[in-house]
Amino acid sequence: MNDKTVKNIIIHELLGSNISSSLYHSASTEWSDETKSDILYVPTEANNDQPPILIEIQNSVNQAFMIRLIQYCTRVYERFQVFPVVLVFVVEVNFISTKSIENHIKVGMNQLVALAYFTTCQAASLSLLEYAGDSTVRFLYSTCKANMKKKGDSELVEIIDQSTEQIRKAIELDECDNYGSRNKKDPSS
Numbered sequence: 433m434n435d436k437t438v439k440n441i442i443i444h445e446l447l448g449s450n451i452s453s454s455l456y457h458s459a460s461t462e463w464s465d466e467t468k469s470d471i472l473y474v475p476t477e478a479n480n481d482q483p484p485i486l487i488e489i490q491n492s493v494n495q496a497f498m499i500r501l502i503q504y505c506t507r508v509y510e511r512f513q514v515f516p517v518v519l520v521f522v523v524e525v526n527f528i529s530t531k532s533i534e535n536h537i538k539v540g541m542n543q544l545v546a547l548a549y550f551t552t553c554q555a556a557s558l559s560l561l562e563y564a565g566d567s568t569v570r571f572l573y574s575t576c577k578a579n580m581k582k583k584g585d586s587e588l589v590e591i592i593d594q595s596t597e598q599i600r601k602a603i604e605l606d607e608c609d610n611y612g613s614r615n616k617k618d619p620s621s
Contacts, residue, residue, distance in 0.1 A: 442519065471486070492522065546569050547568065
């Protein structure tokens with residue numbers, strides 16, 4: 433991880449390609465409580481606005497590791513007065529992100545994928561979701577809408593209702609067009 437090329441990859445991916453890896457150097461990872469974290473990159477200049485980068489390599493993530501990671505972040509903050517960016521490499525992990533589900537997103541997707549898609553998109557309207565036609569996505573949206581109704585956000589709910597109706601009509605039209613196209617191509621189907 434201290435190789436110049438590896439350091440460059442990590443810094444560019446975490447902070448942006450406009451940040452030079454020469455602005456960072458490896459720092460001590462031994463802490464005052466006698467613990468030791470894996471890798472720490474810190475800005476070479478004390479007045480640099482860039483955050484430290486804490487890197488941990490783990491076999492698995494469990495509660496003990498999460499507590500240690502929080503402690504390491506606290507130690508970095510105490511030493512540099514800046515919160516670190518954290519990168520954890522894990523051998524065994526159950527982690528859902530936009531990137532991890534991207535090849536599984538489609539109409540009729542797995543329900544857990546649909547939940548992750550809906551949650552990570554953070555769309556204010558069903559019309560902003562590319563896969564609004566997925567039944568789980570529609571269910572999740574209607575659940576959120578019902579919760580907003582309970583909170584009394586009537587004007588927003590009215591806008592959502594109108595948008596939902598327009599999307600429903602568009603999906604129906606699309607389904608009719610697809611059915612008609614199939615029938616035109618193959619009269620026997």
